[in-house]
Amino acid sequence: MDESDTDTKKAARESGDTAPGQSAADDTQNGLLENASAKRRSGGVNARMRDVAKRAGVSTMTVSRALSDPDRVSAEMRERVITAVKEIGYLPNHLARSLSSTRSTTIGLIVPSVDNFIYTQTVKGLSEVIRRSGFQLMVAECGHDEDEEEEVIKTFLGHRVGGLILYNTEHTEEARAMIRASDVPVVESGNLPRRPLDMAVSYSNSEAAKAMTLYLGRLGYKKIAFACLDTRNNDRSRDRREGYLEALKQLGQTPDPRLIIDTARGMAAGAEAVAHAVEAVPEVDALFCGGGLLAAGAFFECQKRGWNMPGRIALASFDDIEMLHHLSPTVTTLRLPRYDIGVRAAQMLISRILDRADHLKGSVVDLKFEIIQREST
Amino acid sequence: MDESDTDTKKAARESGDTAPGQSAADDTQNGLLENASAKRRSGGVNARMRDVAKRAGVSTMTVSRALSDPDRVSAEMRERVITAVKEIGYLPNHLARSLSSTRSTTIGLIVPSVDNFIYTQTVKGLSEVIRRSGFQLMVAECGHDEDEEEEVIKTFLGHRVGGLILYNTEHTEEARAMIRASDVPVVESGNLPRRPLDMAVSYSNSEAAKAMTLYLGRLGYKKIAFACLDTRNNDRSRDRREGYLEALKQLGQTPDPRLIIDTARGMAAGAEAVAHAVEAVPEVDALFCGGGLLAAGAFFECQKRGWNMPGRIALASFDDIEMLHHLSPTVTTLRLPRYDIGVRAAQMLISRILDRADHLKGSVVDLKFEIIQREST
DNA sequence: TTGTAAGCGTTATCAC
DNA sequence: GTGATAACGCTTACAA
Numbered sequence: 001m002d003e004s005d006t007d008t009k010k011a012a013r014e015s016g017d018t019a020p021g022q023s024a025a026d027d028t029q030n031g032l033l034e035n036a037s038a039k040r041r042s043g044g045v046n047a048r049m050r051d052v053a054k055r056a057g058v059s060t061m062t063v064s065r066a067l068s069d070p071d072r073v074s075a076e077m078r079e080r081v082i083t084a085v086k087e088i089g090y091l092p093n094h095l096a097r098s099l100s101s102t103r104s105t106t107i108g109l110i111v112p113s114v115d116n117f118i119y120t121q122t123v124k125g126l127s128e129v130i131r132r133s134g135f136q137l138m139v140a141e142c143g144h145d146e147d148e149e150e151e152v153i154k155t156f157l158g159h160r161v162g163g164l165i166l167y168n169t170e171h172t173e174e175a176r177a178m179i180r181a182s183d184v185p186v187v188e189s190g191n192l193p194r195r196p197l198d199m200a201v202s203y204s205n206s207e208a209a210k211a212m213t214l215y216l217g218r219l220g221y222k223k224i225a226f227a228c229l230d231t232r233n234n235d236r237s238r239d240r241r242e243g244y245l246e247a248l249k250q251l252g253q254t255p256d257p258r259l260i261i262d263t264a265r266g267m268a269a270g271a272e273a274v275a276h277a278v279e280a281v282p283e284v285d286a287l288f289c290g291g292g293l294l295a296a297g298a299f300f301e302c303q304k305r306g307w308n309m310p311g312r313i314a315l316a317s318f319d320d321i322e323m324l325h326h327l328s329p330t331v332t333t334l335r336l337p338r339y340d341i342g343v344r345a346a347q348m349l350i351s352r353i354l355d356r357a358d359h360l361k362g363s364v365v366d367l368k369f370e371i372i373q374r375e376s377t
Numbered sequence: 378m379d380e381s382d383t384d385t386k387k388a389a390r391e392s393g394d395t396a397p398g399q400s401a402a403d404d405t406q407n408g409l410l411e412n413a414s415a416k417r418r419s420g421g422v423n424a425r426m427r428d429v430a431k432r433a434g435v436s437t438m439t440v441s442r443a444l445s446d447p448d449r450v451s452a453e454m455r456e457r458v459i460t461a462v463k464e465i466g467y468l469p470n471h472l473a474r475s476l477s478s479t480r481s482t483t484i485g486l487i488v489p490s491v492d493n494f495i496y497t498q499t500v501k502g503l504s505e506v507i508r509r510s511g512f513q514l515m516v517a518e519c520g521h522d523e524d525e526e527e528e529v530i531k532t533f534l535g536h537r538v539g540g541l542i543l544y545n546t547e548h549t550e551e552a553r554a555m556i557r558a559s560d561v562p563v564v565e566s567g568n569l570p571r572r573p574l575d576m577a578v579s580y581s582n583s584e585a586a587k588a589m590t591l592y593l594g595r596l597g598y599k600k601i602a603f604a605c606l607d608t609r610n611n612d613r614s615r616d617r618r619e620g621y622l623e624a625l626k627q628l629g630q631t632p633d634p635r636l637i638i639d640t641a642r643g644m645a646a647g648a649e650a651v652a653h654a655v656e657a658v659p660e661v662d663a664l665f666c667g668g669g670l671l672a673a674g675a676f677f678e679c680q681k682r683g684w685n686m687p688g689r690i691a692l693a694s695f696d697d698i699e700m701l702h703h704l705s706p707t708v709t710t711l712r713l714p715r716y717d718i719g720v721r722a723a724q725m726l727i728s729r730i731l732d733r734a735d736h737l738k739g740s741v742v743d744l745k746f747e748i749i750q751r752e753s754t
Numbered sequence: 755t756t757g758t759a760a761g762c763g764t765t766a767t768c769a770c
Numbered sequence: 771g772t773g774a775t776a777a778c779g780c781t782t783a784c785a786a
Contacts, residue, residue: 160472326677
């Protein structure tokens with residue numbers, strides 16, 4: 001590479017636009033190239049910093065500074081740059097910015113499913129904080145599949161996200177290794193992890209289930225059934241079951257396997273759970289549902305059977321979905337801080353990214369829960 | 378820039394790693410730089426293509442080809458590259474890839490709210506197709522605010538998304554201009570736009586509301602109230618009201634402004650709507666709710682009042698949420714193809730991006746709706 | 755089939 | 771305070 005080479009390159013680059021009062025001292029052999037790229041960024045939206053610089057009569061560095069750190073530039077320069085940016089309709093290229101600065105403004109979020117309100121409340125909290133902080137959210141689903149999660153993590157790390165939020169606390173070894181190696185801050189949620197990857201924000205599924213079961217036991221219920229969601233590949237479900245069992249032990253009640261009803265998701269499954277429970281143990285006097293829709297379905301089934309709640313059977317739900325306070329009787333629920341979890345998780349993650357708040361490393365934040373006592377118990 | 382300069386640069390770059398059986402013919406003055414970058418990519422996750430190339434004893438271009446277009450490389454080379462990638466744990470940098478190729482694998486989605494099931498079903502469809510096609514989803518909320526939407530569009534264009542999905546059909550002039558200038562394909566949804574930006578996939582809110590109202594009218598209801606969600610900054614709500622009014626006209630019924638109940642969102646609002654309606658027009662004999670939660674709330678309120686449905690009042694809902702088929706009586710609803718809209722929108726957008734399917738430009742796809750006739754009417 | 759060189763659009767760094 | 775230059779990590783274009 002010699003002098004002339006460098007010149008050619010420069011000429012090719014500069015000739016994209018002609019600033020007022022500046023002669024075009026080039027266009028020898030690059031006509032074709034120029035037409036192509038000129039067309040590509042016909043709209044100012046695709047213009048480059050170089051174009052702005054030329055128009056403002058400054059260097060690209062001045063444009064860069066004027067845009068990302070205005071104080072490091074004189075008022076006059078700032079003015080000229082801002083004007084040029086507006087005239088052109090220039091939009092800074094975040095890709096180039098990230099590549100060059102090795103800083104990312106993107107946060108990756110992985111949830112089991114994007115259409116389950118359980119997660120969407122948390123996503124809401126995340127989304128609000130993240131956007132307010134100038135970050136962008138990348139979202140992907142992983143089902144209840146660790147391998148799928150690993151794939152998505154790989155993709156997100158490839159996109160060089162600045163942080164990762166995982167609604168899950170169990171990961172493949174490979175996933176853990178990649179995250180460790182990448183040095184990207186991570187918040188886990190959905191449960192309090194035994195072995196946190198980095199940070200975690202959640203409530204405790206086992207504590208919550210235990211508290212509700214204890215509550216029911218103390219009210220005098222002796223045959224408390226538990227409608228249990230799929231525990232395969234789901235530590236949240238497993239922990240809820242654990243909490244239920246622990247409470248029984250503490251209550252001095254012998255756990256009856258027939259009272260643990262394995263159920264699918266959704267209202268229909270809740271209805272079935274009622275049927276199964278009463279069939280297995282006719283004297284069942286309370287049903288604790290491991291999910292909100294489950295409880296709603298159970299409610300309607302009980303109503304259909306003409307059962308009084310709590311007369312014939314008491315009903316309690318793991319999640320406080322809106323529907324449950326509009327039913328009659330209103331249903332006792334566990335209120336989980338889902339929105340707050342999102343807010344807090346985002347705040348912590350962004351602190352780590354922006355302020356290098358390394359003291360947060362390893363924090364596991366328990367945002368607790370609340371039993372909302374209503375008529376059904 | 379002269380020969381020696383070039384050499385220095387090269388040396389600095391190459392000395393990051395030492396391939397087996399390759400002497401390190403450098404390390405003169407770059408010790409410091411090297412330590413820094415070596416540390417930064419200690420984990421192979423942050424390694425560069427160059428590192429893989431060195432290890433495999435090939436050029437970066439061979440690595441690049443082996444990874445993105447394996448057939449353009451000999452079997453042996455492919456093998457060597459794959460091995461090196463695995464050994465190092467290399468993850469290609471999507472940022473650099475996109476910047477260099479001016480192709481993006483990111484799609485931006487803008488919805489009014491991420492925690493409303495109305496949108497999440499569509500997001501589910503989008504998400505599945507997008508991920509299967511190797512794209513990534515960026516999500517942001519815009520509320521019901523055009524200016525907010527414009528801001529997000531600006532950010533997304535800055536991130537150089539390959540496509541845009543807007544759950545909204547009304548935009549600021551500025552937003553339209555930016556999108557036009559950027560030449561990024563767009564799908565609008567949520568309504569059938571009068572003035573499509575590019576492509577659109579939806580059902581017609583006015584047609585749906587009209588169909589349901591006609592259905593009620595034909596059943597003989599004479600005083601059909603309409604619980605109307607906020608119409609400010611929301612063409613979907615406005616169109617639903619239009620459809621209702623048009624149906625009344627077609628039925629030969631004179632619209633009664635007192636029967637149009639402006640309501641907030643949520644079940645509580647649905648309950649209030651019932652109260653308002655009967656207060657304003659005691660002889661009201663049907664209530665058509667402009668949203669699913671509204672209908673659920675209205676249902677419970679009617680139940681509380683001991684009203685027979687449809688004996689005292691018929692009830693119909695704009696959206697077919699699960700709850701409504703578990704109530705007794707079951708509620709008549711409008712089933713909207715929300716999930717399919719997501720799938721179709723993603724497919725069209727990706728066709729445009731990948732296959733340059735320009736014939737799709739301008740398509741407005743109407744995925745229709747369905748009246749689910751149940752006991753409440 | 756493989757490699758070399760230049761460039762994607764920005765920022766870090768170091769002169770001035 | 772401002773600018774020139776190299777670099778971020780990859781791909782395009784072209785040469786071998």
